[in-house]
Every structure is written in C-alpha cells, then in structure tokens.
Amino acid sequence: MEVKLACMVCSVKVRLKAGCSSVVRSAVGxxxxxxxxxxxxxxxxxxxxxxxxxxxxFTEIARRELQHLEKYPNAKVISLGIGDTTxxxxxxxxxxxxxxxxxxxxxxxxxxxxxxxxxxxxxKAIAETHYKDVxxxxxxxxxxxxxxxxxxxxxxxLGSNVTVAAQDPSFPAYIDSSVIVGQAGDLEDExxxxxxxxxxECGPGNNFFPDxxxxxxxxxxxxxxxxxxxxxxxxxxxxxxxxxxxxxxxxIIIFDSAYAAYVTDGCPRSIYEIPGxxxxxxxxxxxxxxxxxxxxxxxxxxxxxxLLFSSGFPVINDFNRIICTCxxxxxxxAQAGGLxxxxxxxxxxxxxxxxxxxxxxxxxxxxxxxxxxKVYGGINAxxxxxxxxxxxxxxxxxxxxxxxxxxxxxxxxxxxGGEEYIRxxxxxxxxxxxxxxxxxxxxx
Amino acid sequence: MSLAPQSISTSMISSSSSAFLSPSxxxxxxxxxxxxxxxxxxxxxxxAAPQEEKIAYKTKVSRNGNLGKLQAGYLFPEIARRKAxxxxKYPDAEVISLGIGDTTxxxxxxxxxxLAKRSYALSxxxxxxxxxxxxxxxxxxAxxxxxxxxxxxxxxxxxxxxxxxxxxxxxxxxxFGSNVTMAVQDPSYPAYVDSSVIMGQTGEFxxxxxxxxxxxxxxxxxxxxxxxDxxxxxxxxxxxxxxxxxxxxxxxxxxxxxxxxxxxxxxxxxIVYDSAYALYISDDNPRSIFEIPGAKEVAIETSxxxxxxxxxxxxxxxxxxxxxLLxxxxxxxxxDFNRIVCTCxxxxxxxSQAGGLxxxxxxxxxxxxxxxxxxxENTDIIVETxxxxxxKVYGGKNAxxxxxxxxxxSSWDVFSEILKKxxxxxxxxxxxxxGGEGFIRxxAFGHRGNVLEACKRFKHLYK
Numbered sequence: 001m002e003v004k005l006a007c008m009v010c011s012v013k014v015r016l017k018a019g020c021s022s023v024v025r026s027a028v029g030x031x032x033x034x035x036x037x038x039x040x041x042x043x044x045x046x047x048x049x050x051x052x053x054x055x056x057x058f059t060e061i062a063r064r065e066l067q068h069l070e071k072y073p074n075a076k077v078i079s080l081g082i083g084d085t086t087x088x089x090x091x092x093x094x095x096x097x098x099x100x101x102x103x104x105x106x107x108x109x110x111x112x113x114x115x116x117x118x119x120x121x122x123x124k125a126i127a128e129t130h131y132k133d134v135x136x137x138x139x140x141x142x143x144x145x146x147x148x149x150x151x152x153x154x155x156x157x158l159g160s161n162v163t164v165a166a167q168d169p170s171f172p173a174y175i176d177s178s179v180i181v182g183q184a185g186d187l188e189d190e191x192x193x194x195x196x197x198x199x200x201e202c203g204p205g206n207n208f209f210p211d212x213x214x215x216x217x218x219x220x221x222x223x224x225x226x227x228x229x230x231x232x233x234x235x236x237x238x239x240x241x242x243x244x245x246x247x248x249x250x251x252i253i254i255f256d257s258a259y260a261a262y263v264t265d266g267c268p269r270s271i272y273e274i275p276g277x278x279x280x281x282x283x284x285x286x287x288x289x290x291x292x293x294x295x296x297x298x299x300x301x302x303x304x305x306x307l308l309f310s311s312g313f314p315v316i317n318d319f320n321r322i323i324c325t326c327x328x329x330x331x332x333x334a335q336a337g338g339l340x341x342x343x344x345x346x347x348x349x350x351x352x353x354x355x356x357x358x359x360x361x362x363x364x365x366x367x368x369x370x371x372x373x374k375v376y377g378g379i380n381a382x383x384x385x386x387x388x389x390x391x392x393x394x395x396x397x398x399x400x401x402x403x404x405x406x407x408x409x410x411x412x413x414x415x416x417g418g419e420e421y422i423r424x425x426x427x428x429x430x431x432x433x434x435x436x437x438x439x440x441x442x443x444x
Numbered sequence: 445m446s447l448a449p450q451s452i453s454t455s456m457i458s459s460s461s462s463a464f465l466s467p468s469x470x471x472x473x474x475x476x477x478x479x480x481x482x483x484x485x486x487x488x489x490x491x492a493a494p495q496e497e498k499i500a501y502k503t504k505v506s507r508n509g510n511l512g513k514l515q516a517g518y519l520f521p522e523i524a525r526r527k528a529x530x531x532x533k534y535p536d537a538e539v540i541s542l543g544i545g546d547t548t549x550x551x552x553x554x555x556x557x558x559l560a561k562r563s564y565a566l567s568x569x570x571x572x573x574x575x576x577x578x579x580x581x582x583x584x585x586a587x588x589x590x591x592x593x594x595x596x597x598x599x600x601x602x603x604x605x606x607x608x609x610x611x612x613x614x615x616x617x618x619x620f621g622s623n624v625t626m627a628v629q630d631p632s633y634p635a636y637v638d639s640s641v642i643m644g645q646t647g648e649f650x651x652x653x654x655x656x657x658x659x660x661x662x663x664x665x666x667x668x669x670x671x672x673d674x675x676x677x678x679x680x681x682x683x684x685x686x687x688x689x690x691x692x693x694x695x696x697x698x699x700x701x702x703x704x705x706x707x708x709x710x711x712x713x714x715i716v717y718d719s720a721y722a723l724y725i726s727d728d729n730p731r732s733i734f735e736i737p738g739a740k741e742v743a744i745e746t747s748x749x750x751x752x753x754x755x756x757x758x759x760x761x762x763x764x765x766x767x768x769l770l771x772x773x774x775x776x777x778x779x780d781f782n783r784i785v786c787t788c789x790x791x792x793x794x795x796s797q798a799g800g801l802x803x804x805x806x807x808x809x810x811x812x813x814x815x816x817x818x819x820x821e822n823t824d825i826i827v828e829t830x831x832x833x834x835x836k837v838y839g840g841k842n843a844x845x846x847x848x849x850x851x852x853x854s855s856w857d858v859f860s861e862i863l864k865k866x867x868x869x870x871x872x873x874x875x876x877x878x879g880g881e882g883f884i885r886x887x888a889f890g891h892r893g894n895v896l897e898a899c900k901r902f903k904h905l906y907k
Contacts, residue, residue: 039741042712043681045771046621049780056786084574094567097795101559104551104758112546112756112889116521145607145759145793152618152788156642159508160622176787180618219505250504279501294574295794296566297607308500309507318511324518325638326614331607331793332757333559427574 048182051194057172057413058082064397065407072405078436080364081407083228083382083425085292086432087356089337090349093291096340097333104333114329117320118143118300122335125342126300130260130285134272140304140316142323143338145297145330147258147286148173153326154254154282154301155181157318162219165198167210169229169414169421171256174222192416201417204376204387208232212241217249223271224256226263229414229423230385231377233267239274246280252307252315253281258299259381261290261354267380278304282315289382289427291341291350298334357382360433361426367437368424371444382426385411389420396422404439510644513656519634519875520544526859527869534867540898542826543869545690545844545887547754548894549818551799552811555753558802562795576791579782580605580762584797587804588762592722592747596734602766602778604785605800607759607792609720609748610635616716616744616763617643618788619780624681627660629672631691631876631883633718636684654878663879666838666849670694674703679711685733686718688725691876691885692847693839695729701736708742714769714777715743720761723752723816725842740766744777751819751844751889753803753812760796819844822895823888829899830886833906844888847873851882858884866901 054060061081069077088094103109117123123141130136144150151173160182166174175197178184185196193199198218200210208230223242226233234242246253255271263269271281286299303316340346365378368386376385388396393410400406400422409425411418426433516522523543531539551559565571579585585603606612613635622644628636640646640659647657655661660680662672670692685704688695696704708715717733725731733743748761765778802808827840830848838847850858855872862870862884871887873880888895 039768040712040770040772040774041681041708041714041742042772043620043624043714045773045775045780046619046623048621049619049783052783056783059786082575086572086574088568088572089566091567094563094565097563097566098560101556101563101795101799104559104754105553105556106550110548110550110754112548112754113544114757146790148790149788156614156618157508157511158505159510160644161508162505173787180784180787182622219503247501250502252503252505280503292566292572292574295576295791297790297793306500308502310502310504311507312500312502313507318508321511321514321517322642324521325635325642326611328608328610328759329757331759331796333563333795334793337563 048180051179051184051187052176053187056176057409060413061407061409064401068401068405068407075405076435077405077407078428078432078439079407080424080426080428080433080436081409083289083427085289085294085357085427086429087292087353089292089296090346090353092343092345092349093337093340097296097337100336101333111332114332114335116323116327116329117141118330119332119335119339122339122342123300125339129342129347131270131272131302134270135278136270136272136302136304140302142301142303142319143330143335144299144301144327145334146288146299147256147284149327150284150299150301151254152177152180153322154284154319155183156326157315157322158183158220163196163198163217164220164222165200165215165218166222166415167202167224167227168199168417169202169411170222171224171228172414174254175415192412199415199417202227202230202232203417204374208376209234209238209241212245215245217251219251221246221251221253222256223253224258225267226259226381227377228256228259228381229377229383229409229411229418229421231379231381231383233263233265233380236268236273239268239271243271243274243277243280247276250310251280253277255281255283256285257283258286258289260285261351262358262382263380264358265380272302272304279306279308282307287338287341290354291337292353293334293337296331296334296337298330298338356430357426360428360430363433363437364424364426367440371441373444378426384424384426386422386424387420388422391420393419393421400440400443404436404443406436406439510642513641513646513648514638515649518638519871522875523869523871526863530863530867530869537867538897539867539869540890540894540901541869542886542888542890542895542898543871545751545889547751547756547819547889548891549754549815551754551758552808552815554805554807554811555799555802558808559758559795559799562798566795573794576794576797578785578789578791579603580792581794581797581801584801584804587801591804591809593732593734593764596732597740598734598764598766602764604763604765604781605792605797606761606763606789607796608750608761609718609746611789612746612761612763613716614639614642615784615788616746616781617645619777619784620645620682625658625660626682626684627662627677627680628684628877629664629686629689630661630878631664631873631880632684633686633690634876636716637877654874661877661879664689664692664694665879666836670838671696671700674707677707679713681713683708683713683715684718685715686720687729688721688843689839690718690721690843691839691845691871691873691880691883693841693843693845695725695727695842698728698730698736701730701733705733705736705739705742709738712772713742715739717743717745718747719745720748720751721843722747723813724820724844726820727842729842734764734766740768742769744769749800749803752816753799754815755796755799758796758799760792760800818892819888822890822892825895825899826886826888829902833903835906840888846886846888848884848886849882850884853882855881855884862902862905866898866905868898868901
C-alpha cells in the first residue's frame with residue numbers, strides 16, 4: 001500500500017510505503033524541501049532562529065487546546081492556561097476610548113502621528129500614579145503596545161554582544177527574544193538550557209529567590225516580580241540584594257512589574273522603591289493584566305536618566321532612538337483608554353476587576369491545597385504554582401486536559417526549573433473557576 | 445564626528461550628570477543652542493566641609509556598537525525638532541507642516557463608528573475579547589486578501605496584521621538577522637537603512653560618500669526615471685523597494701517590476717516591497733508586487749492603513765509573506781516571521797483592527813478613496829505651483845509627495861531657507877540618502893486652506 005505525500009508549497013509529490021516510521025517521513029519531508037531548492041532564494045536562514053527548538057510556549061498551548069476540542073467537540077473546555085483576561089473592561093474606560101475614536105471623525109478631534117514615546121498626559125499619569133512614592137519622571141516613561149514588544153525592543157537596543165540572566169522558571173519571551181537577538185548561544189538539549197544564558201533557579205528551596213553568591217556576572221538580569229509563573233513577589237530585602245548585586249557587577253536589571261497591582265502583602269511594586277535602583281534598572285509594565293487590555297495593547301517602560309552604559313552614554317538615548325526608528329507609538333485610542341484607567345474613577349473600577357481575579361486565584365489555591373497538592377504563589381499574582389513531585393509537567397498537563405478538559409501550562413515551558421510544576425492561571429469567569437475546581441476535586 | 449546634535453530633550457541633560465553626548469566633555473544645551481562644558485564638581489580639600497566627588501555611576505554594560513554607527517537622530521524627529529525651534533523663535537508665525545507625511549483629515553464616520561462600537565463592546569460580556577491571534581483577526585486578514593490581492597493567489601493565511609509598516613520593517617530585519625546584505629533605493633524611506641544599521645548588517649558610515657558600508661545604494665534619479673540600472677547593482681540578500689516611492693513619488697511600471705523580480709530571481713534575493721501608497725496611483729502601474737508573475741517566490745509585501753485611512757495614530761498595517769518564499773535551505777520565511785510575531789509582538793490593537801475591517805467594507809472603502817482623492821488634489825495644487833515657478837518637479841501623480849529639484853544647492857540649506865522665509869516645513873532630500881541631495885520633498889497632507897496658503901508663500905518666495 002502506498003501513501004502519497006505532496007509538498008505543501010510546490011507540486012512535488014512523493015510516494016511512501018504505508019507504515020513508514022516517523023524518521024523516514026521526516027527525511028522525506030527534508031527531501032521534498034531539497035527538491036524545492038530550485039525555487040528557493042539564496043538567502044540563508046537566520047541561524048539564531050534555528051536555535052529555537054519549539055514554537056512559542058503559548059502558541060503551543062493554544063494548539064493543544066484546539067486539538068483537544070477537535071477530539072472532544074462537546075467538552076466544555078476551561079482555559080486556565082494562557083493568562084488571558086476575561087472580564088469586561090469597566091464602562092468609563094471603554095467609553096473614553098469610544099469617545100476618542102468618535103472624535104477622530106471631527107476636525108478638532110482628529111489626531112495623526114503621536115509622539116513615539118507616548119502621549120504626554122499619559123506619561124505624566126503613569127509617573128504620578130504608578131510611581132507616586134518613588135522618583136520617576138514623565139520623560140523617563142515610554143508608552144508602548146505591551147511588554148512582549150518592549151522586551152524585544154530593549155534587546156534590540158542592547159545588541160547581540162551582551163550576556164543575559166533570567167530566572168528559572170520565567171516568562172518565555174525573555175529567553176526566546178534573547179535567542180532571537182543572538183545573545184543566548186546554543187541550546188544544550190539534555191539540560192534544556194542555552195549555554196550563554198545564566199539561569200537563576202527559583203524554587204521553594206531558596207524561597208523563590210536566586211542564590212546570588214553562586215551566580216555569575218551577566219550584563220543583563222531579567223527579573224519578574226510578582227513572578228510569572230511562580231507567583232512569588234520578592235521582598236524588599238531580596239530586591240535590595242538584587243540591586244546591590246547588579247551594582248557590584250555593573251549589570252542592568254530589566255524588572256518586569258506587570259503584576260504589581262496584584263501585590264497583597266506589602267512587597268515592593270516597583271524596583272525604584274529600592275535605593276540606588278535608578279542607576280541599575282529598567283522597569284517594564286503593562287495594562288494587560290491590570291486593565292484587561294490584553295487585546296487593546298498598552299504598556300510602558302521606564303528608563304531612568306541615570307542609567308549609563310560603560311562609556312557613560314545614557315541608555316535612555318538609545319532606547320529613544322529605537323522607539324523612533326523601529327516603532328511608531330501605541331495606538332492613540334488605547335492611550336486614551338490608559339489615561340481613563342488612571343483617573344480616580346478608572347483606578348477604582350480596574351482594582352475591582354483585579355480583586356475579582358484575586359478571588360478566583362484564592363478559590364484555586366484552596367481547592368488544590370485541600371487535595372493535598374503543594375501550591376505556591378497565588379497571593380501576590382494571578383497564578384498558582386502547583387507541585388507534582390516526580391512527574392513530568394507535560395504529562396500532568398496532558399492528564400489534566402484529557403480527564404478534566406482544563407487547560408493549564410506545564411512548568412517546564414518556563415524553563416527546566418519548572419519541571420514537576422503546573423501553572424494554573426486565575427483569569428476566568430467565576431463560574432468557570434468554580435466548575436474547574438469541582439473537576440479538579442473529582443480528578444485528584 | 446558630526447556636530448549635529450541628537451534629538452534630545454532638555455530634561456535628559458542635567459548639569460550634574462557626566463553623561464556624554466560626544467567624545468568630548470560637552471553637553472548640548474538646546475536652550476542656548478550650544479555645546480557647553482559639562483559641569484563636574486571636583487574634590488575640594490576644604491577645612492570646613494569636604495565635598496565628595498560626584499561622578500555618575502556607570503554600569504559595565506558596553507553600548508551596542510551598531511547604535512553608535514547611526515549618525516544622527518531619526519530623520520522625522522529631527523524635522524519636528526527644527527519645526528519646534530522655529531516656532532519658539534517666531535511665536536506669531538503660522539507654521540504650515542508639509543514635512544512629516546502626517547495625515548490631517550478626519551477619519552470617515554463609518555470607520556470611527558466601528559472603532560467606537562468595538563470599544564464599547566469591550567465593556568460587555570459578549571463583546572469582551574482578550575488576547576487576539578498575533579497574526580491578526582481572521583475577518584480582517586480575509587478582507588485584506590480579498591481587497592488588495594484578489595486573483596493574485598495570496599490567501600488570508602499569508603497576511604500578518606500589524607501596528608504599522610515601520611514596526612514590520614524592524615520585525616522583518618529581526619527575522620533576517622545580522623548576516624544578510626541589503627540594497628535600498630537612493631533616496632529611500634529612512635527606516636530601511638536605519639533598521640539595517642541597528643541590526644548590524646552594515647559597516648560604518650562613510651562621511652565622504654554619506655553612505656553606510658555594506659549597503660548597496662541603488663541610485664534613483666530623474667535621469668534613470670527613478671528606477672535603478674540593475675546591471676550596475678551588486679547582488680544582495682534583501683532588496684527594499686518602495687513603489688509608489690517615498691520620497692520621489694515615482695511609481696514603477698509593470699515592465700520595471702518584471703525586471704526587478706527577474707533580478708531577484710537570478711540572484712536568489714528577497715524583495716521587501718513597500719506598497720503603502722498604492723491607492724494613490726493614478727496611472728496604470730501595478731499596485732502590488734504580486735501582480736508580477738513569479739513574485740511569490742521572491743517577494744514580501746508590506747503596507748499600511750496610515751495614509752489610506754488616516755490611521756497614522758490609530759496604528760494598523762500588514763505584511764504579506766507568500767508560502768512559496770523560502771530560505772536557501774527550503775525553510776519557509778513565513779514560519780520564521782510567524783515565530784517573531786508570536787514572540788516579539790502581541791498583535792495589533794483589537795479596536796484598530798475593527799476600524800480596519802470597516803475601512804474595507806464597501807462603504808468604508810469608498811469613504812477612504814474620497815479622503816485619498818482630497819490629498820491627491822492637494823498634491824496637484826503643489827505640483828502646479830512649483831511647475832509654474834519653473835522648477836523641475838517629479839512625483840505627485842501617483843503619490844502624495846512632490847519631489848522638487850534645487851540643482852546645486854544643499855537640501856538642508858533649502859529646507860532652512862523655506863522654513864525661515866515662508867514658515868513652511870518641508871523635508872530635505874538628503875535626509876533620505878545622498879541621492880536626495882539637491883531635492884526637497886513636499887508632502888501633500890494638510891488642510892486645503894493650509895496647502896493653498898503654503899503655495900501662495902512659495903510663489904512669493906520664488907517668483
């Protein structure tokens with residue numbers, strides 16, 4: 001019996017005997033690619049992209065969820081995987097955006113290109129609201145279309161010759177972008193680590209804060225707090241150690257404070273609460289998890305004037321240059337929404353939604369804890385970090401999906417330090433969270 | 445070392461900072477419009493109260509050498525800076541901006557009501573949406589494919605919606621990496637060259653030639669009909685080609701683009717075709733590179749809603765990468781672009797995308813064409829003005845830009861003269877590359893009254 005394989009791109013067809021092993025199939029796929037050579041350009045693929053073994057983590061999660069839905073079309077799948085907000089944006093904020101949009105149809109209200117660094121009023125509001133107790137100037141705030149984009153732009157500023165450290169586990173965009181820009185070196189398959197990246201292990205054993213004494217110097221240190229995926233919020237003391245470490249090593253911290261609004265127990269919400277941080281740290285943040293702007297797209301980056309390269313050249317000058325050349329500002333409508341979020345009425349409304357998600361997260365913690373599963377996080381972040389000792393996280397992910405139709409995220413997707421863990425996100429409608437809890441109780 | 449100051453705001457310069465903007469101990473003080481000695485407080489062995497030496501803390505992170513190669517700020521912030529300085533100097537002058545190509549006319553209501561509707565919907569259970577597909581919302585991708593690429597074999601899956609062409613150019617550069625060579629038209633939209641420098645694809649700037657090493661500059665002049673003589677162009681991996689062209693306004697013919705595609709095919713190169721001004725075409729010229737047979741195997745196309753729908757602030761564009769476009773090892777370029785889009789980007793704003801969909805509805809598209817028609821009339825007025833003054837005028841027929849020749853003169857000088865004497869902002873041709881020297885770009889975006897007034901002032905200056 002023969003199986004026909006057709007190249008998806010051209011008309012080349014290949015016949016295979018049925019029952020061929022996957023090795024043979026992939027070899028045939030390669031053969032088909034080679035046959036395409038006649039139609040290939042002579043442009044070499046960027047070898048940095050070859051170093052990325054898999055697709056981006058959340059793309060993979062989405063894919064698996066879709067596959068599952070195809071297998072069980074009647075299943076009511078509950079998504080506690082990708083940290084996607086679900087609750088509507090408060091009225092006064094969406095109204096501001098609608099009003100701004102309608103004004104674009106009028107002579108007085110029309111606006112063309114905005115300043116690439118962001119609308120002045122919004123920059124001021126961010127400086128005055130999020131940084132009211134610390135020194136951050138309006139001119140140091142750069143409004144963007146979100147953290148994932150800012151991370152890539154920051155790495156573009158820094159270039160391929162810098163060394164990078166990231167927490168392990170961590171938000172995949174730090175390491176993936178670092179690989180793309182050419183900073184990471186080769187992937188060591190057996191350990192699942194890139195050889196030029198310094199992995200800062202964070203686990204229960206070290207209170208989710210890396211042992212800095214045993215850490216090598218790198219130029220850049222990515223640090224996320226409250227943390228995605230572990231949910232741990234670093235204490236004042238821990239962040240002081242981090243800033244001192246950066247200072248002693250002449251490193252730059254890129255501090256991701258996207259979940260600052262979820263802090264409950266008094267941990268710092270900004271790196272700039274630490275004295276001396278202005279000379280060593282950049283802070284990135286986002287309206288996504290704060291205001292449900294995951295689709296609207298709005299965030300910001302703070303680059304203090306005092307942050308200097310070794311030559312004395314201000315980092316802010318180079319970041320500004322990238323913003324002006326590789327970007328054209330966040331959408332003006334989104335920025336109008338951002339400004340509304342930071343009004344007193346807006347802040348109140350937005351915090352209610354944050355509280356809603358925090359309550360969701362509490363329900364999940366309580367459920368898992370009652371099942372005897374060791375859980376971390378969930379107090380200062382909308383993520384619960386559940387431990388399944390001795391088990392592979394992708395297996396646990398698959399088991400939960402198969403048996404309860406709940407999507408989660410396997411910890412190893414965030415780095416080798418995430419193996420044995422599952423991240424469960426607290427975003428969802430209350431009923432879904434309650435239903436998910438019931439299903440987990442049934443399974444475990 | 446150029447003495448032209450970088451575009452830095454005054455708040456970035458403090459007297460106690462030893463942040464260096466140039467190799468010497470000078471800080472540019474834009475209030476004084478001069479380089480001033482950086483102040484340093486040195487150790488003073490004083491009996492009463494010894495002062496500590498205040499030297500700014502520096503990290504040990506080396507600056508990215510690629511950024512050091514850039515000669516000045518990006519062109520358009522520099523134009524904005526000069527305009528602002530001029531307005532400070534002449535606070536009563538009515539400055540007219542025909543410099544930065546910024547749209548001025550309101551967005552048609554059929555489109556803004558879609559933007560507003562989507563905004564409202566986000567505050568409802570049924571209408572709320574979180575993360576969208578990074579490649580863009582399906583209906584919009586489908587509408588772009590059927591509106592702009594009907595019958596050209598480009599499908600919804602080949603379209604990647606973005607927050608604009610400038611951002612797409614950099615994302616494409618990230619895909620390509622630092623080891624590719626590139627060619628640009630000379631003159632050209634500055635983002636191509638600047639993003640190439642930033643990515644590390646180029647050598648140093650050569651002052652005498654005013655070109656970056658390793659970039660192939662394809663001269664486009666009045667003499668060659670603003671299409672390069674491909675027989676003199678060296679092979680590069682990537683070829684940036686913009687048509688209708690910013691800044692010259694030239695629209696390549698079918699015959700010319702056929703030659704370009706053949707050239708790319710013979711050399712195994714990839715064309716990045718910028719079609720942001722395609723709807724301004726009056727003549728019969730191709731609106732998409734994919735109208736040329738064989739282009740799907742050699743070209744990427746990037747475009748934008750900015751100059752069509754006045755979305756310069758709303759932010760929406762797209763890039764087309766055909767499935768047939770392959771790297772030398774057979775790997776599809778679209779797959780790598782998709783990876784970048786998923787990792788370094790998170791999709792265009794959902795509200796903007798709703799607006800884009802409305803632009804492509806029959807009613808919306810008609811309204812869009814009306815606004816384009818308005819700007820084209822502006823362009824006609826400007827062309828007629830400079831023609832009547834005896835200037836050699838190019839472009840303007842298929843693009844909202846008029847390319848006016850000032851033979852033998854430095855374009856920055858002409859820019860300054862026009863600004864000083866007529867209070868009209870234009871763009872000096874050399875800002876687009878050495879091939880732009882001797883030219884001024886006048887953009888046709890503006891209220892009709894302003895365009896007429898500007899033309900009156902030009903007539904007065906150059907009569």
